[in-house]
Amino acid sequence: MPNLIDLYRIDQFNDTFALGHYARVLDAQDRRNGHSVAFKLLRPEHIATDGEMKWEYKAFGNEADLLMKMAGSPHIVKLVDCGYISAEGEAPASGEIKSFQLDAMGFVQAMSEFAESGWRPYLALQNLPRIHNLLYLMKPNQPGTRWRLPSEEGLALALQFGEVLRMAHQKGIVYLDHKLEHVYWDGTQLRIIDLNSSRQLEGSSRQDQQQYRADIHNLCVGILYPIFTGLSPLKTTLRPQPGNIEQAEARYQNVTTLDFGIEPTLSDGIKDLLQKGAAMQIETADQLLTLLQQAASAHGWDFQNLYTSPASRDARGQMRAGLTRLRRGQADLREARDMFREAAIQDGISPDLEAELRRLVKAINEMLNHRVIP
DSSP states (O other), X not given: OOBHHHHEEEEEESOTTSOOSSEEEEEEEETTXXXXXXXXXXXXXXXXXXXXXOHHHHHHHHHHHHHHHTTTOTTBOOEEEEEEEOOOSSSOOSOBEEEOTTOHHHHHHTHHHHHHTTOEEEEEEEOOOGGGBHHHHHSOSSTTOOOOOXXXXXXXXXXXXXXXXXXXXXXXXXXXXXXXXXXXXXXXXXXXXXXXXXXXXXSOOHHHHHHHHHHHHXXXXXXXXXXXXXXXXXXXXXXXXXXOHHHHHHTTTTOOSOOOTTXXXXXXXXXXXXXXXXXXXXXXXXXXXXXXXXHHHTTTOOBTTBOOOHHHHHHHHHHHHHHHHHXXXXXXXXXXXXXXXXXXXXXXXXXXXXXXXHHHHHHHHHHHHTOSOO
């Protein structure tokens, strides 16, 4: 078998802002095509010593299978390779590798054999920019700070997520593990990662219908409420939510009402929709999308059979153009700050110049801490 370094150049960890329970994720380069990937690898402590596979090991097979089933969605992170490595340690440097590429079935069928040999499973995934991760963008870095998405962007994200759930539920899949660290957003396009706690249901029993309703509940409570308010539904500041499958399912179980006192300007249509979701009153993804369209039409969106005034439509167009410029301006501020920061650490510059550069870095950070959008 080839060596790990023949197929991948492993770089630094990229998951330090939100550590997961069962895997570590590293930046890597696929030497076969030069593409950057996120190399997701089982933590060493989840290798069984008694020959029995732990659920964390099996979760890799589950995720690979579901990623292939959802590969038709533009919003689900893409699987590019799966396999096993013999190397030890959280950050492997060498060792043998068996790559199954996109043969998820072969990967799953070989799992027992490689588990008995002490090899660890990996998934190589489309590498998404950290700067687009919503927990990374929205998590406060100082007390009293809170950001939320503009309603225009929040509705766009919610509609895209609703389409993901409609497709998943049609295939008998529930996502379940709804939390901000799994959501990437660039202002236009939604990307979702981590299907390791997701589940393939069998049949269409009443219990399955309850699972679909719970999936919509978790979306409304765990994703949509934070993006529209900047707060956790658990009445805390935003923070990572690690956990196993059982914890993922139970995380929001007791959240049946939502508090919008911190965000009184949020539209009644959005608040009503989220309250219905929290109360488990939205039964299907189609019903969710209908309610989202009704809320969005009041914000200038056009949908068939829903009235939107020409003035609202025009105002929404201006809002979208303004948000594009706002995001571009914030990106320029970050780029300028990084330039000043790099210049300030150069050897040999004068103390006066270094002091001025550091003053500018501090001033820009203060501006970004009071930014309008995540």
